[in-house]
Amino acid sequence: MKDIRSILPNIASDTTGAAAALFEAEGLTIIHDAAGSHEVFVTFEEARDLENRRTVSSRLTQLEAVTGDDSRLLAAIEAECGDEPPKFVEIIGSPVPFTIGADLDGLAAEVEFSTGVPAFGVNCGAFEPYDKGAGEAVRKLIEKAALPPKEEKEFDLNLLGVSPLDYSSAELKALCRELAAVGFEKINPIAMDAGFEVFQNAARAKACLVVSVSGLPAARLLKSRYGIPYFVGAPVDGVSAQAIAREIAEAAEEVQPMPKGEGGVLVIGEAVLAKTLARRFSEICSLPALAGIVGSNEREVLPDVPCVILDTEEKIRRELAKGYDIIVGDPLYKLIMPKNSSARFIERPHRAQSGRLYPPTDKPISEVIGKASE
Numbered sequence: 141m142k143d144i145r146s147i148l149p150n151i152a153s154d155t156t157g158a159a160a161a162l163f164e165a166e167g168l169t170i171i172h173d174a175a176g177s178h179e180v181f182v183t184f185e186e187a188r189d190l191e192n193r194r195t196v197s198s199r200l201t202q203l204e205a206v207t208g209d210d211s212r213l214l215a216a217i218e219a220e221c222g223d224e225p226p227k228f229v230e231i232i233g234s235p236v237p238f239t240i241g242a243d244l245d246g247l248a249a250e251v252e253f254s255t256g257v258p259a260f261g262v263n264c265g266a267f268e269p270y271d272k273g274a275g276e277a278v279r280k281l282i283e284k285a286a287l288p289p290k291e292e293k294e295f296d297l298n299l300l301g302v303s304p305l306d307y308s309s310a311e312l313k314a315l316c317r318e319l320a321a322v323g324f325e326k327i328n329p330i331a332m333d334a335g336f337e338v339f340q341n342a343a344r345a346k347a348c349l350v351v352s353v354s355g356l357p358a359a360r361l362l363k364s365r366y367g368i369p370y371f372v373g374a375p376v377d378g379v380s381a382q383a384i385a386r387e388i389a390e391a392a393e394e395v396q397p398m399p400k401g402e403g404g405v406l407v408i409g410e411a412v413l414a415k416t417l418a419r420r421f422s423e424i425c426s427l428p429a430l431a432g433i434v435g436s437n438e439r440e441v442l443p444d445v446p447c448v449i450l451d452t453e454e455k456i457r458r459e460l461a462k463g464y465d466i467i468v469g470d471p472l473y474k475l476i477m478p479k480n481s482s483a484r485f486i487e488r489p490h491r492a493q494s495g496r497l498y499p500p501t502d503k504p505i506s507e508v509i510g511k512a513s514e
Contacts, residue, residue: 144453145453146453147453147476148453148456148473148475148493149472149493149495151269151270151434151435151492151493152269152270152305152492152493152495153264153266153268153269153270153273154265154266154268154270154271154272154273154274155173155181155234155264155273156181156186156273156305157264157269157270157272157273157274157277157303157305157354157492158230158262158264158274158276158277159195159232159273160304160305161273161275161277161303161354162278162281162331163186163195163304164193164331164333164335165227165228165281165331165335165336165338165339166226166227166335166336167194167226167227167228167229167230167336168194168196168217168220168221168226168228168230168257169196169230170196170197170198170213170217170229170230170232171195171196171197171234172198172200172213172231172233172234172237173198173234173235173236173237174197174199174200174201174202174205175197175199178195178196179197181195182195187304187491187496187499187500194226198213200236200237205237208240208242210250214247214251214254217229217251217255218251218254218255221251221255221257222255225255225256225257226257227258227285227336228258228259228281228284228336229252229255229257229259229260230259230260230261230262230280230281231244231248231251231259231260231261232244232262232273232277233262233263233264233265234265235267237265238263238264238266238267239265243261244263245260245261245263246261247261248260248261258284260281260284262276262280264276268436269434269435269436269492270305270354270492271303271352271353271354271410271435271436272354272436274303274305275353275355275356275357278331278339278354278358279357279358279361281331281339282330282339282358282362285336285342286340286341287341287343287344288343289344289366293344294326294341295326295327295341295344295345295346296323296325296326296327296345296346296347297319297324297326297346297347297348297349298327298342298345298347298348298359298362299315299319299328299329299348299351300348300349300350300351300356300358300370301350301351301353301354301412302329302330302331302332302355303331303332303352303354304491304500305490305491305492306352306354306409306410306413306490307332307352307413308500308501309500310500310501310502310503310504311501311504311505312329312332312333314504314505314506315351315374315375315376315505316329318375318376318377318378318381318506319349319375319381319384319385322378322381322382322384323385328341328342328344330342330358342358343362343368347368347388348363348368348369348370349372349373349375349388350370350371350372350373350412350441351373351412352411352413353436353438353441355412356372356440356441369388371384371388372412372441372442373387373412373416373442374413374416374417376416376420376504376506376508376509377420377505377506377509378506379420379423380420404421404425404427404428404429404430404464404465404466405418405422405425405427405428405429405464405466405467405468406429406430406432406459406460406467406468406469406483407421407429407430407431407468407469408432408434408456408459408468408469408470408473409432409434409469409470409488409490410433410434410435410492411436411437411441411442411447412441413505414433414447415441415442415447416442417431417505417508418431418445419442419444419445420509421466421468421509424509425466427466428446429445430446430448431445431446431447432448432450432456432459433449433450434450434456434490434492435492456473457476460473460476460478460481460483461478461481463483464483465484466483466484467483467484467486468485468488468508469485469490470487470488470489470490471487471489471494471497471498472493472494472497472498486508486511488505488508489501
């Protein structure tokens with residue numbers, strides 16, 4: 141009951157994250173539900189072109205839920221894979237399968253056995269934030285699809301965690317430009333604006349850069365299985381990109397902690413990007429900066445940057461009332477700011493928070509930094 145929201149919509153769920161992460165990967169994605177979760181995804185949370193994308197609902201019936209009968213679903217998947225086989229089959233959970241304990245991994249194994257198409261289940265229940273589902277989906281597809289590494293690495297860097305729920309296409313291009321400017325010219329962006337091949341090439345990079353929490357599971361897998369090192373941070377401008385390049389080249393220790401305190405700058409959003417921006421603001425504005433985390437907060441994500449977990453509307457409301465000089469976040473947060481607030485609000489739409497209410501920015505993240513420093 142603590143997270144009842146009267147104004148802000150709920151953050152996108154793990155079911156949405158799993159569907160969005162592999163939307164362009166040329167697979168068949170099945171949201172195992174009675175159509176509700178699928179309807180929310182395609183109507184409110186997915187802004188990309190749905191044409192030629194194979195994301196469907198299993199149309200789970202009440203009888204199938206009660207009896208656990210998966211025969212109709214298996215038959216439908218086999219028929220779908222027959223004429224034009226997808227690169228993979230992803231079966232995503234939703235509240236009903238989660239509640240009744242549906243064995244999505246077992247179901248995926250049956251699909252793979254009968255069709256020969258790689259298949260896996262993503263055990264979502266729509267009760268966790270979007271980055272949980274996206275992280276598991278990307279990790280599992282890399283497990284299935286990654287080609288063996290070559291002695292000569294083909295890519296300088298895997299860019300992990302570029303979820304469309306956190307970054308726009310324009311922002312992804314800007315991140316790649318920043319990295320190219322400091323020497324990373326061959327970049328493998330997983331998993332936005334690219335197809336199945338980026339997952340196949342995952343083990344053929346020298347290092348991984350994690351730019352959102354959803355990239356951590358895949359980064360850990362690639363490190364444990366192939367020894368590929370990973371680093372965390374978003375190259376939002378030239379200085380940030382240079383720092384990341386230095387860290388990757390030298391495996392440098394984290395920088396010294398920044399001062400804490402009220403006032404200054406509050407950046408609300410996904411953990412990696414919010415902390416990266418907070419660190420950068422503190423450097424250029426000479427103000428204390430705090431990251432407000434609205435999704436998952438992993439301990440190893442830039443642990444030197446002060447942060448606060450904002451997992452309820454009430455916590456967000458209280459934090460917005462603390463007298464910050466600058467607040468950066470989704471435009472919806474302005475609806476719950478105190479009317480007498482003197483804070484300067486810099487808008488950066490966050491798809492996971494406001495869905496289609498605000499279009500993703502077509503500006504690079506460095507422009508957000510520029511506005512704060514004016």
